[in-house]
Amino acid sequence: MNDMASGATLARSRDNAPNTNDANDANEADVERIVERARVAQHSFEQAGQETLDTAAAAAAWAIMEPQRNRRLADLSVRDTGLGNADDKFRKNQRKTLGLLRDLHGVATTGVIARNEELGIVEIARAVGVVAAITPSTNPAATPANKIINALKCGNAVIVAPSPKGYSSCALLIDFIHAEFAKAGIDPDLVQMLPEPIGKAATAALMKLADLVVATGSQSNVRMAYTSGTPAFGVGAGNVASIVTARAVPDDAARKIAMSKTFDNATSCSSENSVVIENAIYARMLDALSNQGGVLLDAVQKARLQAALWHDGKLSARCTARDAATIAREAGLDDIAAREPKFLMVEETGYGADYPFSGEKLSPVLTVYRSRDVANAIDIVRGIYGYMGAGHSVGVHGADDALAVTLGTQLPVARVIVDQAHCLATGGNFDNGLPFSLSMGCGTWGGNNFSSNLGYRQYLNVTRIAYRIEERVPDVDALLGDYFGRVGR
Structure with a gap:
């Protein structure tokens, strides 16, 4: 989940940032009482043994997976946030x-978890304590559930700031x-x-009092987490x-691209915002995308769409995570909407602030x-990520092993997704080996302190x-002999 200094950042910060009406915010004493209750419960819980930890994690998982409850959560999520598609959220919550x-x-995840007799090392898993889970409006059930299950599995208590x-x-x-x-x-x-209404003061107090902060959502929340004084994991820009x-x-x-672009109305940070097509296959690929329900706009229609998507540099809430037909009507493209498009396409040649379609759009709009x-495709992607999205991931279709490694070596990305529906694959899927998560670390490229899927x-x-083990002092020539042979002593 993600955004840096961009229109997408501004829009998501506006939609997901804590309420700024701190006069009505829960005060620090309220937060202290919540944290203290969590701390008392966690102190006993972490000593209860693996079976109890597993039971708690399973209980939290079934709470969202049970079909009738899942349906209620999916429907309520879309009704109250106005973001995404309820059927897709149902599938996301379950899968x-x-x-x-x-x-x-x-x-x-508790007690002795590893022994290395050769090195004389024994590893003991320990809980971190009370976790502050900062969660976004794009996945208001799936993301907190994921964090809660992980935290409970490891013997922690969790306080969510949605x-x-x-x-x-x-x-x-x-x-x-x-x-x-x-x-x-x-x-x-x-x-x-946290109790309603959630504001910056209460969220900041929670971050300060917790033992660990795990933040997903707007970059303003991630920055707040990193500057809270508490150890924190936050995600970068998508x-x-x-x-x-x-x-x-x-x-x-x-x-696969259409499946990824349209899932949950592109609320995922892993949904493709751009596709870079090699010239030799360009026309055939556009035809194939059109056959999947994509509609390519002309220059005039593109300008109208741009005016509808961005207001004063901020993504419009009237378009964010809406279906393509709704967005087309919002842009005054009733003839396009009448075609019931699955997603809209615009051609682009540049990237950066002067080319807003090169950024994250949080909608079924594909650049x-x-x-x-x-080689030129790699340069284009590098330029796009220089503007927004560095560290997250890149998709590729039609790559051999050498190209996949080249992308992973040359581009500032933590994941290279080969021949898959990107938004379904980056957070783990049953047909790849990535761990399941809704929070993807973007490494130092994206301003994060980790580059794996949050787990x-x-x-x-x-x-x-x-x-103590038997002393093993290495011989200098055994370690530096190759160096001495190449450059001398």
Whole structure:
């Protein structure tokens, strides 16, 4: 989930940032009481053993996966945020949670978790304590559930600070979790949320009082987390591009790109915002995308769409995460809307602030670039990421192993997604080996301190016991002999 200094950042900051009416904000004393209850519950919980931790994580997972509750959460999420598609959110809630359960199944997260007799090292998993989970309106149930399950699996308590728009969905999710906790005999104070109305002061107080902050959403929230004085994991900016080489099968690549571009009305930070197509396959690829429901706009229509998407440099809430026909009507393109497009396409040649379509759009709008060859495609993507999206990931269709490694070596990305529907693959899928997550680290390129998919390891401390072993002092020539042979002593 993601955005840097861009129109997308401004829009998502506006939609997801805490309420600034601090006069009505929960005061620090309220937050202190919530944290204290969490701390008391967590102190007993972390000592209860692996079975209890697993039970709590399973209870939180079933709270969102149970079909009737999942449907209520999906419908409420779209009703109250106005973002996305309820059926896709239903699928996301189920698949992301099921995948996370798969990743956590049988994993030891408390007590001794590893022994290395040769090195004399024993590793002990320890809880971090109370986790402040900052969550966005784009995934108001799936993201908090993911963080809660990971945190509980590792013996922690969690306090969620949802976006104002996502408050009702998060509150309902926690009600469902507490109902499962009651059945399992788990203390409900292990999972709490800030009271309404959520403002900057309460969120800042929570960050300061917690032991760990995990922030997903607007870059303003991520920056607040990093400057809170508490250890924090935050995510970088999304603005994914995919490269289509001349070796790609157009129909297959178009089907996967369309699936990714339209899922949940492109609320995901992993949804393609741009596709860079090699010249040799350009016309065939545009035809294939059109066959998947894409409609390519002309220059006049593109200008109207730009005016509708951005107001004073900010993404319009009237277009964000809406379906393509609604966006077309908002842009005054009734003839396009009448064609019931799945997504809209615009051609572009540049990138940066003067080319807003090169940035994140949080909507089923796909920017199309033509490249001379693969090397030029890499240059275009590098330029796009120089503007927005560095660190996240890149997609490629029609790549051999050498090209995939080249992309992973030359581009500022933490993931290279080969021949897959990008937004379904980056956060883990059942047909790739990435761990399931809704929060993708972007490394130092994206201003983050991690480049993996956020998972249970970020919710653990590890204590290491070091035993004395037989001394092993290496010979200098064994380590530097090659260097001496090349340059001398």
